[in-house]
Amino acid sequence: MSEEKSLNFLEEIVEADLAAGKYSSIVTRFPPEPNGYLHIGHSKSICLNFGLAKKYGGKTNLRFDDTNPVTEDTEYVESIKDDIRWLGFNWAEELYASDYFDKLYEYAVTLIRKGLAYVDDSTSEEIATLKGTPTEPGKDSVYRSRSVEENLQLFSDMKAGKYKDGEKVLRAKIDMAHTNMLMRDPIIYRIKHAHHHRTGDKWCVYPMYDFAHGQSDSIENITHSICTLEFIPHRELYDWLIEKLEIFPSHQYEFARLNMTYTVMSKRKLLQLVNEGFVNGWDDPRMPTISGFRRKGYTAESIRTFCDKIGVAKRENFIDLSLLEFCLREHLNKIAKRVMAVLDPVKLVITNYEDGKTEMLNSENGPDESMGTRTIPFSKELWIEREDFMEVPAKKWFRLAPGAMVRLKSAYIIKCDAFIKDVNGNITELHCSYIPESKSSNDTSGISVKGTIHWVNIATALEAEVRMYDRLFKVENPASEEGDFKDFINPHSLEIIQKAYLEPSLATAAIEDRYQFIRKGYFCLDKDSTANQLVFNRTVTLKDTWSKEANK
């Protein structure tokens, strides 16, 4: 390759560190808190952390940041592991911040011994008030000058369960006038009489994020601890604790998180959508969760490609959903089997075709010849798509219309001779005549038509439920709109087609299979399918230049 892809700023840092001999190999980590499902934004972080280690010959740990027992749950631990594996990554070790609770407690004692931490009896309101504001310095707590011995005793009593939640906290003693709010004696331990998903009831004091994350990094010898931009102010505290504790110096680097159009990315908002029933669970195909995308039919490869294309930098970004969809279609176009399905049926009768006759026609399974062909039944009565007929054709229309000719995919050219309407004016039946010499792959008719439409043989059609998913929100950035973001949910984000007709080959569809329903989009079998009820999800539509033309 003459043109080398340029490095992102983290790759540059890693290469410089390696070149300078700072490390012989790198260690990264992916540190989710098990209090929700992973979303597409996390996949950026996953691809980055695992990708860096892979590229530079290092390793990546999966470490659950489980320091807040009240919001965490093993259900989330399992889903997170499933999602990472599905994305195609393997962690070196599965670890938990809670594995280090004993060590972390010792670190806190060390800090107290050095006179760098103290127990504060103030209420949370008092602590907040004394903290000052970004423009005014804070004031020392009256408990700030307690002796080392007293602090040791008090912290030990906290651990022993002598106090109630919120009665006391342990704070680092730094500087109440610091310009960085996080350095104004941050709380590093709090009391929570809560059951922890792994340590059970062993502890009633739990370390705060700042006193767990960096220390866990250090314990694991993480060389490059990569997090998102909002943690920039935390880096000063991260470094301070490592220095005072005299432990392995991990370094924190920050990149801009992924934001994407037509969705929300905060766990709090996603949790609301789930809890308040706006979607059917974390893996609802409308959710931007990894499990949601998976269920909708996205491939892991397309998500990895997307993460590669969006790049890594430090400026806020807002990625077009269309880029993700582009990556998806690019992959699906290569692998999806082409089949025919009619979603909004209207009956078509070929008046000059022999009654009771059925032909088996060959049709290609995909653009690549290696995908082979299959046979599909064809006879006198077919379903076609209602929108493929126009009584009064629009400009540039080249599908069916009175007197117009069109090809039935892999079959014959037909001409529309008549149509029947019901009392409400809805078309109920189309009458066409076919041209016997125009059979696909053996066309001697000499007729060429502009349009080709798909169809399904009525007698052998399979019935299925098809879930047509669209974007969850009707505005690009629901989080930035005035009012509740839920007011901007797209009312048509899910439209269920109770009875669609499919060609018989779909009877053997499996969950992992990807299909293109010709001219309609990419679809996959949903896990709700049963032996007598097929359920398909629309993964994504095909690009549709006709609808643009029609709207002109």
Add this chain to the structure above:
RNA sequence: UGGGAUGUAGUGUAACGGUAGCACCACAGAUUCUGAUUCUGUUUGUCUGGGUUCGAAUCCUAGCAUCCCAACCA
């Protein structure tokens, strides 16, 4: 109004003192038994003002804009 981070086409992302490039989107055309795919082409950009330099997106300087920080969340 304290501190920190960031400003390159509509959206992302390169260019590391020497021709502002790539992708998505949009638009136009060709091909097509999927109005898909594929192929061709087009529009649009260095936050602003000064300065240094033969030459500045890049260096200096003064502004401006956006985001983050005052949970016993992470």
